[in-house]
Amino acid sequence: MVLLTLGTILLVQAATFATVSHYRKQFTEEVAVEFTATTIRTLRAALAEIPAEQRPGFVRTASQNQWHLWSRSLPSDASLEERRPARENRHDHRPPPNDIRNNLRTFVQALNRRLSDDTRVALSRGPEPRLYISMLPDADLDESRRNREWMVIPLDRIAPPVATPLIAVWLTGMGVFLLLAAAFSWHITRPLTRLAKAADQLAAGQPQRVTPSGPSETRVLGERFNAMLDTLEQSAAVQRTLLAGLPHDLKGPLSRMWLRIEMMEDATFKEGMLKDVQDMQRMVNQFIGFVRGSDPGSYQFAALDVNTWLEEQVAAWESTGSPVTLVRSSAQPLTLEADRLAMGRLLDNLITNALNHGKAPVEVALDATKDDAIITVSDHGPGISAERREEALRPFSRLDEARTLTGSVGLGLALADAIVKAHHGTLDLGQAPSGGLQVTITLPRLKVL
Template identity: 30%
Template sequence: MGSEKNSPIKSLMPTGLLGRSLLILMTPMLLLQIVTVLIFFERHWDTVARQLSRGLAGDVAYVIDYLGEYPDEEHYRSLQHSARAHMQLDIAFEPDEILEEQTIEPPLGLVSEELFVALTERVQRPFYFNLDLDNRRLEIRVQFKEGVISIVAPRKRLYSSTTYIFFMWIAGSALILYGVAVIFMRNQVRPIRRLAKAADQFGRGVNVDDFKPEGAAEVRMAASSFLSMRDRIARHLSQRTALLAGVSHDLRTPLTRMKLELAMQQSSPGVDALKQDVIDMERMVDAYLAFARGEEGEKAEPTEIGKLLTDQVGEALRDGQQIDLHIEDSLEMDVRPQSLRRCISNIMSNAGRYANNLSVRAGRRGHDYEIVFDDDGPGIPADKREEVFKPFYRLEESRNQATGGVGLGMTIARDSARGHGGDVILEDAPGGGLRVRLVLPIGH
């Protein structure tokens, strides 16, 4: 198809309805989440980190100032006590220690940077901090003349856990939503699949059992329209066959009467020709009746095509025909076996009648199963290839008088092939004769 160019984006897109509807559903949601996280949350996180760092740095500054002003043992003890009680800070003094001063070196996280800035602002002394003292605590160390003050605080004072919870919620809710969407969409797509399968089977002449229309209103409507269309077509077909069979049957009585009438006439060239015409007409009517009766009510059933073909060729070989059979691969398909047999035997009997040798090849071609019959006879001119499918049409009447067909074989063959959703196609055989291609769609 011209419009369906294979652009790289298109080839990445899912082709199924399920995939597409999920894409339609999820793309806006993912975009929304990404935008939320990027724009809103980054700012929020910045602010939170700054506020928390300032709070902690303020407390540390208070402790440092207090100790600078009251360096005696008693004040130190009471500060230690109230800092633990009210600010969650553990204070310890390490005499004669010397600090290695904190530097900021990338890559330091956002929190470290904020804390560094806040401490530099508030604490006018050399300091050092370790944010990963252990899982739950961090340490800030400040240099005094007499030694180092170590202040240990819970990590919670700097890190807001809601940040991670928020992320978990976003990812988790996306997953849950996706799961729910998959379950719901699956249920919506299933009835469409079932309808497609039923339509495909009907097209190939396989009986479709009644199925209950399910799913969304539109799908249900399509399904019930399909079912009633199927019934209408079936009724129409059987009515037409019955009508033609009725007409043919009714023609037999006047034909018999004419035959009797003619038998009593004296022989003359005119009467003899008339007799021959009546005999021909009788044969046509009988051939049609035989076909119409056989057509009625045969059900499709799983059939091994290769075996059916082998049987049919075997029969023709016993009748003395020269046939070269080559089955590339066989397949089990739902077909009406009698109808398909009639189709194949009509094509082969033509080859037997109009040619000497026949080669038959069968195998899978893409979505079809193809049986190709090549003979070495005179072939059929290109402009007559559609004509021979018409009922009672025969090429070169004079030649055929001797061979004795009525001209229904090709009509019946094509009727059967089309009843299976396929076709009979006439071409030139490489060896000069006629090539008949019998194409049967395999179906989904």
């Protein structure tokens, strides 16, 4: 918006300058030429009726001491102008002399054409150019230099004045106006820039309030944005309360069901009940894990050696006989500022999700860039189609019936995404080379000074 405002102002100033230049050119070519030609004809007609000795005084009086008569030969620095037709002169692109301004050169040529009654026009060069107009009809060129009377007109009296102080004031005013316009535009765009940044942070799971500022419209927009954040926070608080209370309320009934199942004598019925209770217990654990993982305030961040930690995590899964393998590890040591328990919960959820809904083996890899550590978890299952990957990250999202049969409530990937965002990272779903699901976690490395 600032660039648009400044560009508009500069365009207007350019148009104004072009208009002024056109006016000056029109004045030189039309008004000044016509006025000068008319004055010369009038003076020449009057001088024909005045005695020779009174002519110089008459010219000075009539021109207010600006013009005077020259009754001698032309000075050496004066040369007669060659008269050209208007059409021919229009296409004459010869550069003007260096000692006379272009607009004055145009004036002299136009005046020479206008005085078409054999009047001769001579022009002197130098820092103060003068115009010599013959007062008698044309004669032999050599005779005219010795005997003809010439009216001398200083050209600096003809050119339209350049109001340097006025232009300086005008340019200064425009500069001040440009600064005010830039400040006003910045005053408008700054709150919008802050609001856009806050919206990006909200999309990244890191909501931040804004300070309403600027004109009334942007202040209202900032207030509405803060009100939206309050509403979202209230909804998230209600969700956390429900998710935290539900598992707690189910613990008692589940414990009593375990006792009653143990007292049963029917082995077949007992086995089915045990499976159902285990699924219910797994759901309760998922609720508890999601509540803990979605509350960044409960995290305890510390330096974490990712290389060693990841090897230990994969070794623990391998020790249980699970088909989990660390296929690649970074050669350089990587350190993160992370919550060790949350990171363990993150990796366990991803591996469990791959084993339950994908296909073994599960492959874990660690790579590094200059600023990030990258952890990937891949399986050999059918994967998730590209159009449903965003849906898979939403809480309580279940993409197939298998999740219901395994006691999943659709919180595994949502919990993983919440933990990654709490660590200022990103989680992306893609397709592994094997065709299965590949989860890529990018976390910022700890800057070691």
